[in-house]
Amino acid sequence: MSSKVAHLQGLTLVSPHGCRRQDLWLEGEYFRLPSQRSGLKLSLENTWAFPAFVNGHDHLHLNSMAGLPDPPGFTNAVDWAAWLQKEHDRRPSKISTHDPRRFHHGAWKNLLSGATSVAHHDPIPASIDPTHYLIDLIPIKWCHSLAFAGKYGPGLQESRQGLQPRQAWVIHAAEGTDEEAAHEVQQLQQLGFLDSRTVLVHGVGIRENQRSWVQQSGAKLVWCPSSNLKILNRSIDPAPYLQRESLCLGTDSRLSGSQDLISEMKAARELYPLDGASLLKLVTTHPRRIFFLDGHEAFRPESRADFLLIQAGDNPWDALLNLKRNDIAAVVKGGMPALADPTFASWFDYFGIATRLLWLDGKPKLIREDWLQDFPGWEWEPGLSLHHPETVDE
Ligand SMILES: [Zn+2]
Structure with missing residues (x-):
């Protein structure tokens, strides 16, 4: 398990009980208390963090x-x-x-x-x-x-x-x-x-x-x-x-x-x-x-860090109510990005995670390469492609 700490600054955390501005610290698979040890800082103004x-x-x-x-x-x-x-x-x-x-x-x-x-x-x-x-x-x-x-x-x-x-x-x-x-x-x-x-x-x-x-x-x-x-x-x-x-x-x-x-x-x-x-x-x-998912309390220190970053809409509720899957700027599972916009390349690099650039409903996304090994084939998932949608295959 990685002991590297990532610090996500300037987020707005969203839960059914309301929204609040708060930074997040991630270490291993979990949210952590504020730490000085962070080796990666991501500035995320105008970004909503939702529980996964x-x-x-x-x-x-x-x-x-x-x-x-x-x-x-x-x-x-x-x-x-x-x-x-x-x-x-x-x-x-x-x-x-x-x-x-x-x-x-x-x-x-x-x-x-x-x-x-x-x-x-x-x-x-x-x-x-x-x-x-x-x-x-x-x-x-x-x-x-x-x-x-x-x-x-x-x-x-x-x-x-x-x-x-x-x-x-x-x-x-x-x-x-x-x-x-x-x-x-x-x-x-x-x-x-x-x-x-x-x-x-x-x-x-x-x-x-x-x-x-x-x-x-x-x-x-x-x-x-x-x-x-x-x-x-x-x-x-x-x-x-x-x-x-x-x-x-x-x-x-x-x-x-x-x-x-x-x-x-x-x-x-x-x-x-x-x-x-x-x-x-x-x-x-x-x-x-x-489903008794203990230890999955959103954003609470020592809970599993499974969350979504969304950069769309004038406010978080608009973003949620009008959400499209390619609006999700990052899907984070167990403290690490699983798929994210290319602007988050440094986050994958920090954890040494190899990625592949794919197109999801016309938007570029980086996806963890190790998890793609078992992917059956692009034709299985409409909207997911190896190429820019306007590129014509030879
Ligand atoms: Zn059923």
Whole structure:
């Protein structure tokens, strides 16, 4: 671990509780108390520092499955899964869904949008070391759903074995608008599986009377607005969950979700009037609490230094509400830049990190070269390219 200290001067730190001008000191993977030992000073006036985003739900290996037609509407995700399988069988992909390159691509999708921690709802390929990876894979226990428990992934009881007191147990639940979907909540309650570690993904079919069971049990909800609309043509009323701070945002995979977490933030605002602070809670403080991400308190000394620098907008809330992924001037994970504007080249140099110049939606970015080794191919990620967009390949 590096003992070099970097001093970031003149920042405005942004949290759901407000903004304040404050310098940051980074050493190793953590924020530190002010230090005289800094070997690198970066002057960052007019720069907003946001906590890095947390994506509450994704299937990392399912983010590059191009060519599927738009689905008809469904009343239950079980029918959507059957439709998907049929469509997939008609045009099988050349690259298996078990190929780790698919997983890396999903991780990059998240990193490019400022999401450095992700709740991945599937097995992690054996070749991947989650302790040294380009994003943090939140250590959840998961069961696919009541319908698929044991048929895909672990069975219900099995999925909760070894569940720690501060560990989330995640399950797709009530992903539908029919009686069957609503019945799932009742089943989970009867099984005694609704508690403060339970995280329900989707919950569109939760009836009003059932919502109180969910809330009284301390269970939480992940909201995937685009996925809900695409599959079910309906989503949730987030208000009661927001009030109890028991809601976070997730992307789902691009099979049903939108481009990334930034797009989901926009989708959420189209469904419900969220101000900047509420929106920021859904991708920072709430998921940190829901997934028991201890030691990730934003900007606090000795906490993990995962944050974003944004140089756009007249004020931080404008910047957040109108954010595009290439507006993020630096994604910092574990105290070091992972991708950043070329003006931050000295920061990479200071830590001896080799970089590669890439173009993200038309803007140049430096990206850590070691993390690119596993990148499957530029054609996998629309908008990411080795060349300036106006350069014509020979
Ligand atoms: Zn899902």
